[in-house]
Amino acid sequence: MYRMFRPARLAIAAALVVSASTAAQAGAMLDGFATMPADTFAPGPTSGQFASSANGRTLPLVDRQPVQGFSAVLPGPAAGTFRVMPDNGFGTKANSPDTLLRLYTVRPDFRRWADQGEQGSGTVQPVDRDTGESLTAFDKRSYVTLNDSDRLLGFPIVAEGDHYPYAGTGPGSADIPVAPQIRERRLLTGADFDIESVRVDRRGHLWFGDELGPFLIETNAKGKVLRAEVPMPGVMSPDNPHLNGGTPNLGRSRGFEGMAIDAAGRHLFTLLEGTVTGDAAGSLRINRFDIRAGRYTGEQWLYKLEPQGTNIGDMTAVNEHQFLVIERNGTETPRFKKIYLIDLNQVGSDGFVSKTEVVDLMNVADPHDLNRDGATTFTFPFVTIEDVLVLDARTLLVINDNNYPGSSRVDGEPDPTEFLRLSLDVTLPLDDQAALR
Template sequence: MRKPLAIGLSVLAFALAAAPSSAAPGEKRGGFGRATLTQFAALPAETYLPASEPSGAALGTAPINGITPPFADQPIQGFSGLVRNSDGTFDVLSDNGYGTKANSADFALRINRLGPDFARGTIDVLGGITLTDPAKHIPFALTRPDRVLTGADLDPESITRGADGTYWLGDEFGPYLLHFDRAGRLLAPPVALPGVFAPENPAGTPNLPSSKGFEGLTLSPDGRTLNALLEGTVAGDQPGSLRLNEFSLDDNRYTGKRWIYQLDSPDHAIGDAVAVDRNRLLVIERDSGQGATAKVKKIYLADKRDRDHDGNLDKTLVADLMNIANPRRVGGFGETFTFPFITIEDVVILDDRTLGVLNDNNFPSSSGRTPGKADNNEFITIKLTDSLR
């Protein structure tokens, strides 16, 4: 058995002390310095679940970044959420499949378990669970009669885990909150966000763009509330403003508390969110570029206390993923390491100065690392210049 990562995250409840830096639009002064790459591992793009079912029929038969669909088995891809386990493994959420409701009916939704071996630069797939609805909690018709959930039914993009071991997922088709047991069975009907409707939701007039639902979902340190962050702006809100909604696990309803995360540009999107303490969370903010066109891939520390009273979460730059120091040339890369992917949708706190970050490779569509070649799923760890305490 591999040695687990050294993880010792304590309760982070102290004020942040950071060195001064110049602030970008929407960013508060006092950002951290340049983060350093410490570990690198990758899962090949063409990694499939053995002896599973065919997938990708709606993608056609022409090669995409050198890979020809359809596929004989289910791809292990599209990591859109991450949960750390105590043994050095990680549970990762695969999103809806191939990007749309229309082309993902043969992609079974799944939580996979990964074991990164950073010494070798590889990642093992150690198992996982398929998401199902055997108790018929979902009120609309599903794609499969056996009630295995597919990318045509839901688009889960964020994940967290409660103290009881059950999973909460944030979806984009509702947007909904979804509660699953440890075997992947849905425990209750999807919980809709009051007054907000994606185009895929038949319950109301759409006021949220497609694929802009719950991209960030995090559990409070006391385990009693969820914070769910939309990826897109609700119609009528200020451009580039994203609602962060509080949900009570005790009452199984939204509390009515809401904060605003303001993007640096309305053209940006968020990729993930994870709680640091009861007031602060880390948020990935990105542009839509890849490879040579990728410019903005950042991790911010967002503070609910709004110390400047502008109505938005205060933002402090923690790491610029397009400018990571790599003096030891980890992974065989140069002294400046970049993470130039369209979608970077996973961040996890490993200790008070170390983060784990994964990309969503949008298999087989993204080619941010090498033009014309489908991206692998990359797992990096970075060391921050300042403590999160």
């Protein structure tokens, strides 16, 4: 099993934190709130030509890309800034071949409460991806676009075709030429990968976790692919381009939803969203990947979904053996949206890693009504919540994936993207670098 690399005092501190949070119901307070409108766009080729209009929004988006669907978050280039990663676009491989894979850089101006009263606008602004300098709009300075300009990927990508791939009979069923900028720059789209997680290694390279393979994709800091996609040994989804008539053993869109990296930036920990055929019901595999060796180590753990849980949304490191995991259901009643602390060094007799509730996202104290809904209890009932970042030992950043334009809490209105600063009533046993990943 996984070896401890930190001193024994870290394990002792971790045990104390777990014991404390087990003894009393974990809780959190909304310490900051900001929102980004659903209708937020960036320049790019026309998108949404193969997706359905919804909630009063008509597709396609001519010469625009949606800035939405955030499925991962990283620290940004300056204090208070963050890099946020949309997933593949409109939800499936089939409906997203014209949606670009990008990382955007933002600064939320959190609405917070201080002694003198409420402060902050509660808005989210674009910033320069390299400096963190404020921008007036999401333009090319605010994002990185993934590309395979060196032709390293091991399967044909959308950019290699004359027309977008589409097998449906509805919107976009006629042949539509691939946008020239996608072809010329070999830009990656949501029909190539469904990226759901991203981490930065010790060299500054980006590693993306994909659901269609599932694959790992390595790029440089500017988004250029550096090697062929890395498959998960023995696991293939129905959308894997290398399936070649074989039998998939993982459900569609159930690949690497969560992925963490260790403090040294040398090992990734990948968490599948779905159960592999033959594994125990409700179990999700965690695997360790050696970045320097470029291969999986063979070490594996199992995460157990709660009876109410249907999916995980994200995983991020707290220290070298403990991680935060978002677990949720969809629109079922009651809605179930929680964050757990798991420990790879504590595996039960049932074979599953230990987990301790840290936050119930459906029951967050909001004594100052920072989201202005008239209540002092905040709930986060979005269908998909896929971003968590450790800001310090008692503070988390949490963001939803708004599934533009399909998800809607208010009839006829697509969901916005909400950024939460959560103050915890427990102290996380951080290593020195956890808040920087």
